[in-house]
Amino acid sequence: xxxxxxxxxxxxxxxxxxxxxxxxxxxxxxxxxxxxxxxxxxxxxxxxxxxxxxxxxxxxxxxxxxxxxxxxxxxxxxxxxxxxxxxxxxxxxxxxxxxxxxxxxxxxxxxxxxxxxxxxxxxxxxxxxxxxxxxxxxxxxxxxxxxxxxxxxxxxxxxxxxxxxxxxxxxxxxxxxxxxxxxxxxxxxxxxxxxxxxxxxxxxxx
Amino acid sequence: xxxxxxxxxxxxxxxxxxxxxxxxxxxxxxxxxxxxxxxxxxxxxxxxxxxxxxxxxxxxxxxxxxxxxxxxxxxxxxxxxxxxxxxxxxxxxxxxxxxxxxxxxxxxxxxxxxxxxxxxxxxxxxxxxxxxxxxxxxxxxxxxxxxxxxxxxxxxxxxxxxxxxxxxxxxxxxxxxxxxxxxxxxxxxxxxxxxxxxxxxxxxxx
Amino acid sequence: xxxxxxxxxxxxxxxxxxxxxxxxxxxxxxxxxxxxxxxxxxxxxxxxxxxxxxxxxxxxxxxxxxxxxxxxxxxxxxxxxxxxxxxxxxxxxxxxxxxxxxxxxxxxxxxxxxxxxxxxxxxxxxxxxxxxxxxxxxxxxxxxxxxxxxxxxxxxxxxxxxxxxxxxxxxxxxxxxxxxxxxxxxxxxxxxxxxxxxxxxxxxxx
Numbered sequence: 001x002x003x004x005x006x007x008x009x010x011x012x013x014x015x016x017x018x019x020x021x022x023x024x025x026x027x028x029x030x031x032x033x034x035x036x037x038x039x040x041x042x043x044x045x046x047x048x049x050x051x052x053x054x055x056x057x058x059x060x061x062x063x064x065x066x067x068x069x070x071x072x073x074x075x076x077x078x079x080x081x082x083x084x085x086x087x088x089x090x091x092x093x094x095x096x097x098x099x100x101x102x103x104x105x106x107x108x109x110x111x112x113x114x115x116x117x118x119x120x121x122x123x124x125x126x127x128x129x130x131x132x133x134x135x136x137x138x139x140x141x142x143x144x145x146x147x148x149x150x151x152x153x154x155x156x157x158x159x160x161x162x163x164x165x166x167x168x169x170x171x172x173x174x175x176x177x178x179x180x181x182x183x184x185x186x187x188x189x190x191x192x193x194x195x196x197x198x199x200x201x202x203x204x205x206x
Numbered sequence: 207x208x209x210x211x212x213x214x215x216x217x218x219x220x221x222x223x224x225x226x227x228x229x230x231x232x233x234x235x236x237x238x239x240x241x242x243x244x245x246x247x248x249x250x251x252x253x254x255x256x257x258x259x260x261x262x263x264x265x266x267x268x269x270x271x272x273x274x275x276x277x278x279x280x281x282x283x284x285x286x287x288x289x290x291x292x293x294x295x296x297x298x299x300x301x302x303x304x305x306x307x308x309x310x311x312x313x314x315x316x317x318x319x320x321x322x323x324x325x326x327x328x329x330x331x332x333x334x335x336x337x338x339x340x341x342x343x344x345x346x347x348x349x350x351x352x353x354x355x356x357x358x359x360x361x362x363x364x365x366x367x368x369x370x371x372x373x374x375x376x377x378x379x380x381x382x383x384x385x386x387x388x389x390x391x392x393x394x395x396x397x398x399x400x401x402x403x404x405x406x407x408x409x410x411x412x
Numbered sequence: 413x414x415x416x417x418x419x420x421x422x423x424x425x426x427x428x429x430x431x432x433x434x435x436x437x438x439x440x441x442x443x444x445x446x447x448x449x450x451x452x453x454x455x456x457x458x459x460x461x462x463x464x465x466x467x468x469x470x471x472x473x474x475x476x477x478x479x480x481x482x483x484x485x486x487x488x489x490x491x492x493x494x495x496x497x498x499x500x501x502x503x504x505x506x507x508x509x510x511x512x513x514x515x516x517x518x519x520x521x522x523x524x525x526x527x528x529x530x531x532x533x534x535x536x537x538x539x540x541x542x543x544x545x546x547x548x549x550x551x552x553x554x555x556x557x558x559x560x561x562x563x564x565x566x567x568x569x570x571x572x573x574x575x576x577x578x579x580x581x582x583x584x585x586x587x588x589x590x591x592x593x594x595x596x597x598x599x600x601x602x603x604x605x606x607x608x609x610x611x612x613x614x615x616x617x618x
Binding site: 025028030033034037038048052057058059062063065068138139140141 | 464465526546556566
């Protein structure tokens with residue numbers, strides 16, 4: 001994959017994830033530094049986890065200033081331009097879905113480039129996509145969104161797997177866009193339609 | 207230690223830990239994907255943490271399909287065959303003790319094989335054994351069992367230390383079974399008899 | 413930096429952080445093993461995280477017995493000599509500030525010695541300083557202090573950055589003491605004076 005395209009998609013994913021972290025921080029009435037730290041961990045946590053798992057240390061997020069400035073800028077922008085912090089759960093959900101779609105693909109491609117196999121690369125992609133949000137929710141004292149919202153990890157794993165398969169058989173970078181789009185649409189439909197995965201037998205949440 | 211025996215014990219530990227994660231997920235009324243993710247993290251989290259600590263990346267859990275299919279299968283089995291999810295704290299505790307006993311030994315032996323010293327290997331074994339459960343409890347919004355139940359980390363550290371010492375002086379693989387058994391019996395007795403470690407002076411919980 | 417001075421500062425930071433972990437454990441009425449585990453994770457967690465990030469595995473905390481015995485001793489001392497566990501939030505805060513100041517400098521210097529750049533080293537220093545406390549709070553079921561107390565991460569990042577800059581331009585080890593002192597005084601003043609960073613626009617916590 002062209003390095004520049006991968007970098008831009010990665011930075012965009014970091015920005016939107018950092019924005020979700022900063023929004024959670026604003027809703028929790030944290031100050032500007034809390035918003036930056038929580039935004040930074042949300043935006044960079046998944047990628048750092050992936051880099052640790054594939055042995056790429058020090059992680060790109062620590063040594064590349066573009067990875068550092070992005071979540072800080074996103075967090076500050078969210079912090080400053082949000083005087084009326086009402087009920088933002090819906091916007092957080094959409095941004096989160098965009099970050100999920102971008103990260104599952106870039107994470108999977110990076111792991112594949114590092115020599116991991118198909119399934120391992122897809123798992124790394126999924127972990128890249130859900131890792132930052134899990135850290136955000138655990139640190140904010142919330143049950144991770146992955147366990148509250150159905151069909152969260154599955155679209156991420158699917159998007160990651162599609163991207164790795166496309167790379168494996170040598171299709172062009174446009175397939176990454178398709179993979180991310182499938183993950184995004186699936187996740188948004190699940191979010192908006194309230195799609196539910198099977199519950200434990202004998203349980204009825206309704 | 208024979209690779210096959212180590213692998214089988216490791217897979218068994220992963221399966222029972224994954225089962226505890228899936229049981230927690232079922233009790234929290236998560237769906238089937240939540241059960242798989244929480245089961246997978248519980249089953250593989252400790253081993254991934256150990257592999258990161260001893261520099262064995264990418265972790266075996268990501269690149270070996272046998273490590274991947276095991277927790278998924280365990281989680282699905284628990285999910286499907288548990289229509290009546292009553293009070294399962296007792297069964298979770300027993301499975302957890304089995305996983306603790308298996309992981310403290312396999313984790314310690316792997317760290318020792320990787321060249322770490324006696325105490326460091328024993329610590330890695332303990333972290334392998336308690337890491338997955340800690341991740342499970344933190345993600346599920348519970349105080350980690352290690353802090354709720356007395357005598358949890360201590361049997362794990364002891365079992366790990368015994369296994370490393372046995373490896374150090376060249377005893378056969380049967381000593382691993384003995385080490386795991388000591389950890390298991392100790393943990394189960396603590397669980398069933400309500401054994402308590404010393405509380406802070408001046409406090410009386412009773 | 414002279415290895416011995418760095419080691420002593422590191423051990424002192426580990427001891428005071430471990431003491432904060434043990435104090436939290438005592439306040440939560442955990443037993444002696446819980447105090448040792450929570451103290452150990454608090455004291456060593458930040459440094460282990462740093463070592464993973466800079467690729468220094470196995471982490472020093474696992475292979476050097478001096479790093480292992482220090483938090484255990486600190487936790488046991490806190491556990492034993494604290495019969496009257498009243499409201500200790502103030503003492504915990506001061507110890508925490510000392511650990512923060514020591515770790516941000518030693519962490520940053522280690523990362524810089526490992527070849528990382530200025531900003532990356534400063535970030536590693538900050539993560540070393542705040543990592544153990546975040547793990548402590550998450551494991552104890554509390555919102556991390558970094559999000560409850562204003563001006564926590566900022567003094568750590570500043571102290572780390574100053575130490576790295578001093579190393580970069582070749583000033584002597586005394587500059588590390590100055591950097592740590594600046595972080596400590598800043599943090600303590602923020603703690604005692606109730607200094608607040610800017611809140612989200614439109615919000616009024618008061």
